[in-house]
Amino acid sequence: MMRQVREDSQEFSDEDAAAAGYGSGGGKARIITVTSGKGGVGKTNLSINMAIGFSRIGKKVVVMDADLGLANVNVMLNIVPKYNLFHVIRKEKTIKEITLETEFGISIVPGASGFAQIANMREDQRRGFIEELDTLSSADIIIIDTSAGVSSNVLDFIAAADDAVIITTPEPTSITDAYGIIKILASDSEYDTLNMGLKLVVNRARNASVAKEVSDRMIRIAGQFLNLKLDYLGFVYDDPAVSQAVLRQRPFMVMDPKCKAGICVQHLVERMDKNKPLESAGFSGMLKRLFGLNRK
Numbered sequence: 001m002m003r004q005v006r007e008d009s010q011e012f013s014d015e016d017a018a019a020a021g022y023g024s025g026g027g028k029a030r031i032i033t034v035t036s037g038k039g040g041v042g043k044t045n046l047s048i049n050m051a052i053g054f055s056r057i058g059k060k061v062v063v064m065d066a067d068l069g070l071a072n073v074n075v076m077l078n079i080v081p082k083y084n085l086f087h088v089i090r091k092e093k094t095i096k097e098i099t100l101e102t103e104f105g106i107s108i109v110p111g112a113s114g115f116a117q118i119a120n121m122r123e124d125q126r127r128g129f130i131e132e133l134d135t136l137s138s139a140d141i142i143i144i145d146t147s148a149g150v151s152s153n154v155l156d157f158i159a160a161a162d163d164a165v166i167i168t169t170p171e172p173t174s175i176t177d178a179y180g181i182i183k184i185l186a187s188d189s190e191y192d193t194l195n196m197g198l199k200l201v202v203n204r205a206r207n208a209s210v211a212k213e214v215s216d217r218m219i220r221i222a223g224q225f226l227n228l229k230l231d232y233l234g235f236v237y238d239d240p241a242v243s244q245a246v247l248r249q250r251p252f253m254v255m256d257p258k259c260k261a262g263i264c265v266q267h268l269v270e271r272m273d274k275n276k277p278l279e280s281a282g283f284s285g286m287l288k289r290l291f292g293l294n295r296k
């Protein structure tokens with residue numbers, strides 16, 4: 001299992017682990033990345049609304065915006081953060097100080113360009129940053145809304161998370177680009193794709209059978225040609241309530257709790273909750289895996 005490989009790796013020193021509170025026991029947050037090959041397929045909407053779905057089953061949830069440059073999550077919730085992870089890196093603010101509580105029962109950590117900096121940090125800076133990030137691990141779930149595409153940053157994130165949700169729509173361009181991501185993950189021998197917890201969501205589907213066809217095809221191709229395990233998490237209807245909610249800058253699950261898309265998202269969340277990883281990594285664990293990967 002990748003996690004064990006990474007933990008055993010000498011590339012992350014014991015000192016790092018101690019600084020990050022690793023091995024000190026206690027629950028660690030489950031880290032879920034939400035990604036797509038093509039942009040505009042629903043990552044931010046699903047990240048936010050899955051978070052709300054998890055909070056409805058009693059989880060403490062944090063959403064992080066790792067979408068470099070585009071402050072997607074903030075805009076969608078009509079919040080204007082003054083500070084972000086970049087200020088934490090510069091030690092001007094703590095994670096707690098930049099975390100925003102929303103009226104929707106979920107917290108937001110504005111990521112801005114913070115994540116892109118991690119790879120370039122000095123050892124001591126990084127240690128401090130990891131320690132700071134790990135204060136978030138008292139949450140039950142951390143959902144990271146990543147940018148679309150195949151930058152190595154995004155791929156490392158996917159590989160290091162407990163669960164990686166890949167979103168596609170039934171459109172051929174979107175499917176091709178989603179396949180592009182898993183192909184790169186599969187062809188890079190540093191990634192242990194069998195244990196990656198890759199989960200496919202088909203968004204904007206007209207009905208369940210269209211979505212199932214898309215996922216069957218992708219899962220078959222991934223298995224046959226890439227030896228990659230991809231699970232079908234489910235689908236979300238194409239639903240006008242989604243764009244209406246975006247216009248009103250409210251999550252669709254809040255604006256219209258009974259909308260078709262909302263019911264689907266609640267199902268996705270419950271399915272994920274039933275299917276937990278054996279042990280979650282928390283931020284320290286995730287970053288440990290990240291640096292294990294980056295340093296090879």
Ligand SMILES: Nc1ncnc2c1ncn2[C@@H]1O[C@H](COP(=O)(O)OP(=O)(O)OP(=O)(O)O)[C@@H](O)[C@H]1O
Nearest residue numbers: 039040041042043044045204237238239242243246
């Ligand atoms: N299930 C859905 N039904 C109808 N429309 C949807 C659905 N999901 C997303 N959309 C539409 O697609 C738009 C883009 O969604 P969103 O911003 O969540 O995508 P994204 O993948 O985060 O985009 P980006 O790559 O730019 O960050 C939404 O504003 C909405 O209009």
Ligand SMILES: [Mg+2]
Nearest residue numbers: 043044067072
């Ligand atoms: Mg987005």
